[in-house]
Amino acid sequence: MVVLDPAGDPVQQDAADDREARYPQLMVVAEDLLRLRVSERSAYWVATSASPTSRFEPGERLGRDRLLVTEEIDTTLREYLEALFLDVVAGPPASFLPLDQMREVLASDDRQDLALGVLVRADREAVILIRGDLGRTVVSWSWFQPTPDGTAPDFGDVEVIDYGLTVRLGRYEAAVEAILYEFDREFRVRERQRRIEMDPSFGAALRRLRIQKGVPRSGFEGISEREIARIERSEVARPHASTLRAIADRLGVEPADIETY
């Protein structure tokens, strides 16, 4: 195994790798260990097995760093690493992108909106998306609705593909951006700044949210279909607070969050 030199410089670097040339903060420390410096004082580490974690010794200044191990690790090792690092993620290798794609995700400015891997917790019927900033997003199995063409998700055959843009569940595919759009408010705020052809009005946001949730205009108890249509067409400047609450409750969001969609 190649050892990290005292100065912290990469001791093994693939000169042919354009990505590393363009993103010098991403270092191949060893063949089974990457380090991505994300700020002056913090870094992400990716180990493709448990063995390179032996280099992390007690007292090392890793308390601002995050670690991903693409291998299941035992409880004691996890406790040890969690004491050293700000955050530790570990799981079976099949759950994560291949290393070449993982490097692309880590080097991307949009890494937080891409997936590095996905874990399934069957007893909780949950899918856990591991994002490029090592953040996690938990999604219930029920969100992955079968489509009318007969395709249903297979939670026993799950992986991230397309450089972190798609979660595959058997023959079923889900866009990572669709997951984040529904489950991450900060993602939606970033999206509104980034995208064009998106009417910023409250009515347009309500329409996008309503369609995303699959609720017809007639599906709001106590609010007429015509009233919902008027709100969506911005013919109502701002709905009454009680109307807004009823709409939000039906769509399963907070009233203040409607305009983020």
Add this chain to the structure above:
Amino acid sequence: MPEPLPLPQSLSAEGWKVKIRNRERLEPPHATVIRGTRFWRWNLRSHQFMDRDPSPGDVPDELVRLLHVHHDDLVRRWDSVHPGNPVGTPEGE
């Protein structure tokens, strides 16, 4: 299964894909052009890219031409998977 739009070898070898997946953001209906970690959403109603970032100019002209050529196939695909918001529905309805 969301079969990607068949692309010529020259484009697929460069890593380009066009997909409509089982779970997408539903409004507006779109196909997603993918290459590496970047993606471009192609609006199936307006026949235009929806986003300024990444630049639509980065998508090869040949691929844009194929999006037009295969428009009906993409609409069929979208409508079969996402019938709750078909391409033919006007924006205001």
